[in-house]
Amino acid sequence: MWPGLQNLWKRIRRRQPDLVAFPEIFDHFQALLQDHQGVMELIADLGEKSGGEYIFDRKYLIDTTEEIQTLLLRMVGGLNLITSNRHLDLYQTIDRIFIPLGAELRGRLLLSKEMPLVIPLAAAPPDRPELIGGKAAHLAVAIQNLLLPAPAGFIITTRAYRLFLEHNHLEERIHGLLEAWVAGESDERQTARQIQYSILAGVVPHEVIGEVKRLAERGGGDWAVRSSAYGEDGELSFAGLHESLLHVPARGVLKAYRTVLASLYSPEALIYRQKMGMLGEEAAMAVLCQEMIPGRASGVVHTMDVSGQERDCLVAFAAWGLGRTVVEGKGPVDRYVVERDFPHAIRFQEIARKEKQLREMAGGGEEEVPVPAEDQGRETLSEADIGTLVRFALTLERYFKRPQEIEWALDQEGQCWVLQSRALQFPKPPAPLPQDICETCALYAILIQDTGVVAHAGVGAGTVAHVATDADMDRFPEEAVLVTKYTAPWLARIVPKAAAIVAERGSAAGHLATIAREFRVPTLVGVEQASEILTPGMKVTVDTKQRTIYAGRVKELLQYELVQSLAFEDAPEFRLLRRMLARIAPLHLIDPQDQNFTAAGCQSVHDVIRFIHEKAVEELMDLPRFVKRFKGVRIFTLVSDIPLGLKVLDLGGGIATEAQGTRLLPEHIRSWPMRALWAGLSGPGVWSTEPVPVDFQGMMSSLTKTWADTPGATTVTGFNLAVISENYMNLHLRLGYHFNLVDARMESEAARNHIYFRFVGGVTDLTRRSRRAKLLDKILSQFHFKVDTKGDLVVAKVLHLSREDMEQRLQALGRLVGFTRQLDIQLRSDEDVPDFVEAFFDQNSRLREQPPEGGSNDGK
Amino acid sequence: MTENKLRILVLDDEPIVCKRLQPALEKLGFEVDTFTQSVEAMHQIQQTAYDIVITDLKMKEIDGMRFLEEAKKQHPQTEVIVITGFATMETAKQSFQKGVFDFIAKPFKLSEIQDVVTRAAAKIRGAAPA
Numbered sequence: 001m002w003p004g005l006q007n008l009w010k011r012i013r014r015r016q017p018d019l020v021a022f023p024e025i026f027d028h029f030q031a032l033l034q035d036h037q038g039v040m041e042l043i044a045d046l047g048e049k050s051g052g053e054y055i056f057d058r059k060y061l062i063d064t065t066e067e068i069q070t071l072l073l074r075m076v077g078g079l080n081l082i083t084s085n086r087h088l089d090l091y092q093t094i095d096r097i098f099i100p101l102g103a104e105l106r107g108r109l110l111l112s113k114e115m116p117l118v119i120p121l122a123a124a125p126p127d128r129p130e131l132i133g134g135k136a137a138h139l140a141v142a143i144q145n146l147l148l149p150a151p152a153g154f155i156i157t158t159r160a161y162r163l164f165l166e167h168n169h170l171e172e173r174i175h176g177l178l179e180a181w182v183a184g185e186s187d188e189r190q191t192a193r194q195i196q197y198s199i200l201a202g203v204v205p206h207e208v209i210g211e212v213k214r215l216a217e218r219g220g221g222d223w224a225v226r227s228s229a230y231g232e233d234g235e236l237s238f239a240g241l242h243e244s245l246l247h248v249p250a251r252g253v254l255k256a257y258r259t260v261l262a263s264l265y266s267p268e269a270l271i272y273r274q275k276m277g278m279l280g281e282e283a284a285m286a287v288l289c290q291e292m293i294p295g296r297a298s299g300v301v302h303t304m305d306v307s308g309q310e311r312d313c314l315v316a317f318a319a320w321g322l323g324r325t326v327v328e329g330k331g332p333v334d335r336y337v338v339e340r341d342f343p344h345a346i347r348f349q350e351i352a353r354k355e356k357q358l359r360e361m362a363g364g365g366e367e368e369v370p371v372p373a374e375d376q377g378r379e380t381l382s383e384a385d386i387g388t389l390v391r392f393a394l395t396l397e398r399y400f401k402r403p404q405e406i407e408w409a410l411d412q413e414g415q416c417w418v419l420q421s422r423a424l425q426f427p428k429p430p431a432p433l434p435q436d437i438c439e440t441c442a443l444y445a446i447l448i449q450d451t452g453v454v455a456h457a458g459v460g461a462g463t464v465a466h467v468a469t470d471a472d473m474d475r476f477p478e479e480a481v482l483v484t485k486y487t488a489p490w491l492a493r494i495v496p497k498a499a500a501i502v503a504e505r506g507s508a509a510g511h512l513a514t515i516a517r518e519f520r521v522p523t524l525v526g527v528e529q530a531s532e533i534l535t536p537g538m539k540v541t542v543d544t545k546q547r548t549i550y551a552g553r554v555k556e557l558l559q560y561e562l563v564q565s566l567a568f569e570d571a572p573e574f575r576l577l578r579r580m581l582a583r584i585a586p587l588h589l590i591d592p593q594d595q596n597f598t599a600a601g602c603q604s605v606h607d608v609i610r611f612i613h614e615k616a617v618e619e620l621m622d623l624p625r626f627v628k629r630f631k632g633v634r635i636f637t638l639v640s641d642i643p644l645g646l647k648v649l650d651l652g653g654g655i656a657t658e659a660q661g662t663r664l665l666p667e668h669i670r671s672w673p674m675r676a677l678w679a680g681l682s683g684p685g686v687w688s689t690e691p692v693p694v695d696f697q698g699m700m701s702s703l704t705k706t707w708a709d710t711p712g713a714t715t716v717t718g719f720n721l722a723v724i725s726e727n728y729m730n731l732h733l734r735l736g737y738h739f740n741l742v743d744a745r746m747e748s749e750a751a752r753n754h755i756y757f758r759f760v761g762g763v764t765d766l767t768r769r770s771r772r773a774k775l776l777d778k779i780l781s782q783f784h785f786k787v788d789t790k791g792d793l794v795v796a797k798v799l800h801l802s803r804e805d806m807e808q809r810l811q812a813l814g815r816l817v818g819f820t821r822q823l824d825i826q827l828r829s830d831e832d833v834p835d836f837v838e839a840f841f842d843q844n845s846r847l848r849e850q851p852p853e854g855g856s857n858d859g860k
Numbered sequence: 861m862t863e864n865k866l867r868i869l870v871l872d873d874e875p876i877v878c879k880r881l882q883p884a885l886e887k888l889g890f891e892v893d894t895f896t897q898s899v900e901a902m903h904q905i906q907q908t909a910y911d912i913v914i915t916d917l918k919m920k921e922i923d924g925m926r927f928l929e930e931a932k933k934q935h936p937q938t939e940v941i942v943i944t945g946f947a948t949m950e951t952a953k954q955s956f957q958k959g960v961f962d963f964i965a966k967p968f969k970l971s972e973i974q975d976v977v978t979r980a981a982a983k984i985r986g987a988a989p990a
Contacts, residue, residue, distance in 0.1 A: 049967060055881065056967035057874040059945045438889035457970070546887065547971065564883055573876045 025620070028078045030651055032616050033728065035071045035078070037745070037752065039609050042068050043585050044509035044751075050577050051508060051517050052457030052545070052568045061577060062105055068584070068605060069098050079612045083619050089599040093608060101583055104576065117160040118211035121153045121290070127575045127582075131157050133228025133286035138400070138421050145519065146395050146496065150418045153223075153290035154215045156257060158230060160208045161285050164261070168202035174265070181270070188267040195265040200258050209254060212289075216250040219291050222364065223248045224419075225256040227263060228288040241269045242285070246292065246322075247364045253289055260287045293417050294360060295409035297380040298323035299333065301393045303340070304403040304562070306426050312555060313347060314338045316389055318380040320371050321357030323407060323419065331356055334380050341553065342462065342479050344390045351379045381410075388416045391478060396421045398499070399520050401458065401567035440556045441548075447540065448549040451527050452502070455513035457568065458522030459561045460500030461541040461553045464534045467491060481542055483534045487512035487525055488784040495519050500542035502530045502549065507751065507800040511786050520569055524549075591793050592618075593760070613743075617730055620649075620723060636664035638722075642687050644733065646720045653726030673729035673744035673755075674722060676807040680814020687818045733817065740817050746806045753806050757785070757813060759794040759820070771833060772820065778837045779816060783809050816840070866911040866981050870894040871901040871927065872943065873919045877966075881914065884970050885977060898922035902930060909935045912961075912980050914973075917944040917951060925954065932959055937987070939980040943968065 042064055049056050076090040100114060115131055122143055129137040136155045142148040165171045174195050181191040204212075216223060227242030243263035245256045263269065264285045273283065299318035305311070316336040319325040326333050332352035339345050354371050361367045381389070389408060396418070397404045403424040409417045465480040467473055473494050476482070482498040484491060487506030495501070495512070496519045506512060506525035516523035522544040534540060534549070541554040550557075568574055584605040589597050592614050602608045619625070636648040636655060648655070648664055654671035655664060666682065669675050680686065723730045727747045733740040741758040759776060773789045776796075780787045785796035798809060819840055868890045870881050878894035885892045890912075895901035898921045905913070905927075913931045917924035928940045939961040944951065947965035955963050961983070962976045 053969050053971070054967045055877055055943075055970060055973070057872075057877055057945060059874075060967045063945075436889065438887060454969075454971075545884065545970065566879055568880060571876050571879060573874075 025082055028082050029616060029620065029723075030725075032075055032078045032082075032612065035075045036609050036613055039068055039071050039075075039605065040754075041751070042071075043606065046577065046581055047514060047517070047585060048455075048508045050574060050581060051455050051513065051523075052574075053454035053508070056573070056577075058105075058573060058576070061573070061580060065098075065101055065105060065580065069094070072605065072608060075609065075612050079616055082616055087599060087612075087615060090602075090608065090612070093599045093602045097583060097602070097605060097608070101580060104579055104583070115159045116157060117163065117208050118154055118156050118215065120215065121150075121155060121288070124155055125579075127578050129575075130230050130284070131159065131286065133158070133230055133288065135226060135228040135420060135422065136286060136288045137228075138396075139288070139290075139418075141399060142396065142418050142421060146399060148392055148395065148418050149415065151224075151291045151293050152219070153288060154212075155228065156208065156212060156287045156289070158284040158286045160205075161261065161287075163205050163208065164202060167205045168198070170198055170202065173198060178270075182274075188270050192265050192267040192270055196262040199262040199265070202258065204254055204257065212253055212257070213250075216253040216289065219250065222246075222292045222360070223250065223253055223256075224288075224290045224292050225253060225260055226288045226290070227260050228286040229264060230284050230286070241266065241272055246324075247360050247366060249364055252364070257287050257289075261285050290419075292360070293409045293411050293419070295322050296412050296414070297321070298407075298409040298419075299326040299380070301389050301406045301408060302403070302424055303393050303397045303406075304424060305337070306424065310337050310347065312340045314340055314344075314390055314393060316381065316386060319352075319357065320354055320375060320380060321359050321369075322366055323409060324358055324366070325356075327407065330358070336381065336386055338386060338390055340394070342477075344387065346383070346386060349379065351377065353377055354380075385410060385414075385416065392416065392418055394479065395496075397562070398460070401520070401561065401569065403562055437556060437560045441543075441550070441554060444541070444554050445551040446548055447533055447551050448502075448527060448530065450547050452524040452530075452547055453508050453526045454544050454547065455501075455506075455508045455510075455523040455525050456516045456521060457545045458500075458520065459541065459543045459545065459557055460498075460522045461558055462499035462539070464536055464538045464540055466531055466536050467494065481534070481540055483531050485531055486784055488781075489786040490781055495521055500524075500544070502527050502534060502542060504528060504530050509751070510800060590788055590795050591760075591790060593793075617723075617732070620721070634662060636662050638664045638666070640666055640682065642682060644720055644735075646722060646733070648722045648724060651723060651725040651728070654724035654729075669724075670726060671724035671729055672727055672746040672803070673742075673806070673810055674724050674731070676746070676810035677729070677731070677742060677744075677814040677817075680811035680816075681818050683811075683815060686815050735817070738820070742810075742813060744806070744810060746803055746810075748803055750800050750802045753801055753803070754799045755785075755797070755806065755809055755813070757794075757796040775833050775836050776816070776820065778833065779840055782841075783812055785809075865889060865891045866984060867908070868892045868912045868914065868977070869901065869905065869910040869931075870914045871898060871919075871924075872896065872914075872916040873898070874916075877916070877943070880970070881973070884974060888974060888978065890977070890981075898924075898927055902927060905931050905934055910938055911984050912939050912941065912977060914941045914943060914977075917942060917955075918946050925958070928955070928958060928960060937984070939984060941973070941976055941980065943973070 046064060048054070049060070072094055076087065076094065079087050079090070103112060119132070121136065121140055124132050124136060124140040126137050126140040126144065132140065132155045139150050142150050177191050177194050180186050181188060224244065224246050225248050226244040229242055243260050245259060248256045264283050297318055297320050299316060301314060301316045303314050305313050305315050316338065317326050317333045318336070319331060319333045325331050332354055334352055335350045337347045337349070339347055353376055355376055356368050357371050358366045358368055392408070393404060393406050396406060400421070400423070404421050405424040406418060407420040409419055411417065460481065462479045462481045463477065464483050465476055467476060467482055467484050473491070476494045476497060478497050479499045480497070482491070482494060482501045485504045487503045487510050489511045491512055492515045495515045498521050501516055501521055501523040503512065503525045504527060508525060510525070513523060513525060522542055524542065524544045524547065539552055541550040541552065541557060543550070543557060586604050587606045587610060588603050589601060589607045589610050591597065597611065597614070599611065602611055636650070636659065638644060638646040638648055654669070654674065656668040656670050659665070659668040666678055669678060720734060721732050728745050729742065731740070731742045739760045743756040745752060745754050747753060757780070773794050776794045777787045777789050780794070780796040785798045787794065787796045801809070868885055870878055870892060872878055873896050875896050878896055882892045882894050893904065895904065898919050902922055910931070913928065915924050915927055924942065924944070928942065931938050931940055940959070942955045942960050942963045943966055945966040947963070952963045961980050964973060964976060
């Protein structure tokens, strides 16, 4: 009942909208476009900063957030002025986005209710180790970013730990006991016993119990319940200080949880924290529960040899059965020494005589049993297993930028699992380089220096592989250096495999750069002639921090980078920036017809500006309002052989002063983007004059029909309209039943340019329409648009291209609009799609001979 | 070669700035000490001569302007580079009047500061050839 009433009220209120006069609309609309651009630039800036080339501080993050908020508030104000206050709920949306952002910046989010008590590993935020602990944060990355197989599980967060303390009134008690110990009134054993007793006797809050039970019982098998304290797997090593319990049945998880929590206050942990000067800091423990993998064999891989004897090698240790044999050194193990350099030859292996192994007991726990005689002297790992483990290990090391220690298991089916990955601790610091790093690097030949823009900072080495086609991508070898002329979005799927990326074109704010940062792949863009200098098969080392590419593998530099004190990606400011970006940059609202395309549906800053832009344009395009509002305003009608019925509104500089009256001849168009699009659309043969099937003729006759006449159409939105200025065009084009929107900005400065293209509708059944969407996807991708399709909706974006590249793409769009208006009728089967792609490029053979150049793109 | 290394002191109360500048400058062949506490840095320049000092302007305790004055007073040949998130024409002018080598607004690119430091080093080496 209630929503019905609300709607009724809305309709009553809307019946007499106060129309805002044209000159005002004109000003507000232009201001909106400018602010929209301003926010987009700030978002791009933040993205670029996350690549490591810039030095920034917290102040920058605070200032930028404030700037974005100011612009957004102004945009919301502007939209409401245009639309007679029909979007006041956007103010709430802004609060909803910026209040947590502010809390994030002040570091106050951790205790807030927004943070979960319990969260599945696959959904856990890797950039919040203070919430989920270091161990779980590493595994979350392995699963979510690197797509490595790690056992599923869930995390009982540090927020749950704090709630536990609060619930049991333990905070003051623990504090008091610690103070007494520091004052020498009790020894660490007494102190530990008293604190641990209080924790073990504590009651787990019911909201935590409910979640833990639900998730633990879903699993079916036994659980590993492990400590994941903040800082545990970071720069400090608490290795082995905190408890981990294995083979815990689902009903025992809560008891095990308390046991692991209590281990935060073991005598050893207390002494360690005191020694490290951390006693004053509040300790917090997250607990990671993971499904147990019944291991046929288990072990550990070190990505470097901690003894320092085997240079440039990984070392894998393996034994039959469960992991403790290796981890706790309970028996003899196999040792494999493998070269770090591709193709990772096995330098040597030492196979031990393994007489005993651990396996799980029915009903929980582990037991030691003899190894079958035939297996005792046999190697635990095949060459293929070693290959898999090495690939996993180096993938983790490349991401974390630190030598790693990985615990793994091989299950009964022979599948490899990553159980843990943490920074490898060296018993003594690695031997210093015999020479200063700067002098050492000077001994290697430099192929390229001081060119290009850093999209992600870092050092990577490998064999050069060029990629220009899909087939090249399939052939792209693991750990190769990707060299490409373009930074087209379709390259995304090989980014995680690349040791480094060098692109001749593109920008640090583009889509490929964003993906490279997500996978932390060192990336340089805008390196002219890279593909001529870096030829396939060549071994190179890419140091994007110094914008230098060396011939050969600069082992000293690679090692230097690995043992530096901190990978910038893991600095708190970078984590904060990434968490902020997650609330700012992603675009979730793609389809304006979607029911979530509302103020309440906006999840990010990007969504809000997208929404505002769409609503502002919608307001301009609303036919009844338009007619009233634009009475007396000079609206041009485009006069040409092509029956578009296009009205043109010039915001300034878009039309030559020679234009007479309200008739606009194509040669009088001065707007850069519109000229380019028109050149494509009006090109020879584009507006097909060939005879067409009967049903198509029916469609042609409907050219001037409005959308409202279409059965099932829901909105009356009017006519064909272009809003232009010298550098801008917003074009709404309804051709028959197809609806095209092109929004483009073209300036001399590439960083300000964009094209946004949306195509929807069609008179035929959904299958044919989807087929058409597929066709558009294929063609637009060839022009390096980033394409999203959803049913018959196609959204394509391209950003930051030079004026020449923009021109080429707008011409192509013009041709495409002409080409596709008849397509869904003719596309009879899926097999037709490639033929039509061919047909498009045949018709436009000139384009084909000059394959589209360069560019990057990103969401708009 | 190693004994010819130029010495750089970095002072910024945001640890991230020190953490990132140190390896970036070491890789160029400089010897780098970093401080997040201005009092400690002040103490240090009174004891040790640095070829180049890189300092923030707005800090708790000792103000960056005072710090650079002191650095210049102790060792007039020290080249000072100012990095600040509060860049205004006024502060820039004031810094140059005090004889700083260059003035960089935060955030800045690593390559930007590397260029400035390299130029400062060239000036120092030019003035007193090793």
